[in-house]
Amino acid sequence: MDYINKILQGDTIQKMQELPEKSFDFCFADPPYFMQIEEGKKLFRVEGTEFDGCDDDWDKFASMDAYKEFTRKWLFEVRRLLKDNGAICVISGMQSIYEIGSILRELGYWVINDIIWKKSNPTPNFGGTRLNNSHETLIWAAKSKKSKFTFNYKTGKYLNGGKQMGSIWEFPVCSGNERLKDENDNKLHNTQKPEALLYRIIALFTAKDDLVLDPFGGTMTTGAVAKKMGRNYTMIERDETYIKYGQKRLDGVIPEISDVELATFDIKPLKVSMKEMVKAGYFRIGEKFFNKQGESAVLADDSGKLTYNGETKSMHEVAALMMGQSRRVNAFDFLMVERDGCRVSINDVREDYRRHCMSTLEKEV
Numbered sequence: 243m244d245y246i247n248k249i250l251q252g253d254t255i256q257k258m259q260e261l262p263e264k265s266f267d268f269c270f271a272d273p274p275y276f277m278q279i280e281e282g283k284k285l286f287r288v289e290g291t292e293f294d295g296c297d298d299d300w301d302k303f304a305s306m307d308a309y310k311e312f313t314r315k316w317l318f319e320v321r322r323l324l325k326d327n328g329a330i331c332v333i334s335g336m337q338s339i340y341e342i343g344s345i346l347r348e349l350g351y352w353v354i355n356d357i358i359w360k361k362s363n364p365t366p367n368f369g370g371t372r373l374n375n376s377h378e379t380l381i382w383a384a385k386s387k388k389s390k391f392t393f394n395y396k397t398g399k400y401l402n403g404g405k406q407m408g409s410i411w412e413f414p415v416c417s418g419n420e421r422l423k424d425e426n427d428n429k430l431h432n433t434q435k436p437e438a439l440l441y442r443i444i445a446l447f448t449a450k451d452d453l454v455l456d457p458f459g460g461t462m463t464t465g466a467v468a469k470k471m472g473r474n475y476t477m478i479e480r481d482e483t484y485i486k487y488g489q490k491r492l493d494g495v496i497p498e499i500s501d502v503e504l505a506t507f508d509i510k511p512l513k514v515s516m517k518e519m520v521k522a523g524y525f526r527i528g529e530k531f532f533n534k535q536g537e538s539a540v541l542a543d544d545s546g547k548l549t550y551n552g553e554t555k556s557m558h559e560v561a562a563l564m565m566g567q568s569r570r571v572n573a574f575d576f577l578m579v580e581r582d583g584c585r586v587s588i589n590d591v592r593e594d595y596r597r598h599c600m601s602t603l604e605k606e607v
């Protein structure tokens with residue numbers, strides 16, 4: 243079946259059963275929440291206008307047991323479709339997130355984090371009868387405890403202004419131009435998710451060219467953001483109208499790839515050894531390694547050992563001695579060598595060598 247960068251129409255469980263196992267890197271799922279809005283009950287805003295909540299047929303189940311049965315089935319299929327290092331992010335509200343979390347664990351998923359999406363413009367509690375429900379919860383879980391799931395930690399830090407990304411994310415609910423409208427200018431879908439939320443999820447939990455599954459496509463927000471960020475997608479949705487508008491939305495997306503999409507900040511530096519650097523002439527046996535105060539040790543061999551005060555030890559131990567520290571320190575953070583009459587950090591010399599290796603590799607490719 244042709245399923246990459248496609249919307250598959252039909253029942254999600256049936257469609258997933260037709261897909262090959264271990265073919266997806268990541269799944270974002272925004273399933274029915276089972277809101278249990280009483281039949282015929284209308285909600286009114288304070289000024290008297292009717293509030294259009296989610297009372298769609300696709301959100302209705304005969305009982306919580308029926309909802310749990312459905313949840314177990316689709317989560318089972320997603321797990322079959324995920325690669326061994328794959329992961330899922332499921333969103334729901336207090337109506338069903340506890341049941342979803344419990345089923346995830348029963349099926350063998352490994353919960354990594356839960357994330358609070360704090361809505362900066364939540365719907366008020368019109369009757370003033372309980373707390374204003376101003377957040378939804380996402381559960382981020384790996385296929386299993388052994389999965390080496392993708393987490394672009396440094397990309398998260400970059401997106402959070404240099405601070406470690408936390409688990410409370412604040413975004414407004416989807417509104418304005420982003421909200422899809424039908425031909426009568428009415429909102430197309432009651433639960434369209436904001437692109438900003440998907441952007442963060444995809445930036446942090448996937449890599450460029452990954453294949454992302456969304457078993458509850460709706461207006462195709464996941465596919466639209468995935469395409470924009472250089473990922474592939476498979477969207478499943480039953481409703482013809484949502485598919486019609488969603489396909490149009492997907493067709494209009496132009497990929498925009500920058501450092502965030504490439505997760506440049508998270509690319510691990512090339513591993514290089516002192517032996518290679520000595521061989522390539524970047525360091526010389528017998529040369530002096532200085533600390534900031536001008537004290538020096540001598541490079542003893544190509545394993546990177548230094549001789550200091552008559553003793554030969556690893557460069558990190560010697561750096562600690564030279565810094566007067568009892569614990570091991572990273573010599574690359576502290577020591578310098580002389581190049582063209584100036585002292586330069588040994589880390590800069592190592593970076594030069596890495597750049598040299600990368601350019602050689604690129605030429606070979």
Ligand SMILES: C[S@@+](CC[C@H](N)C(=O)[O-])C[C@H]1O[C@@H](n2cnc3c(N)ncnc32)[C@H](O)[C@@H]1O
Nearest residue numbers: 253254272300433434435458460461463479480
């Ligand atoms: C919560 S909405 C997803 C909204 C979507 N994230 C967006 O941003 O537009 C859930 C969607 O799943 C679809 N759906 C529900 N049950 C389904 C099923 N068994 N098979 C296929 N689609 C289903 C509904 O039609 C609805 O559009």
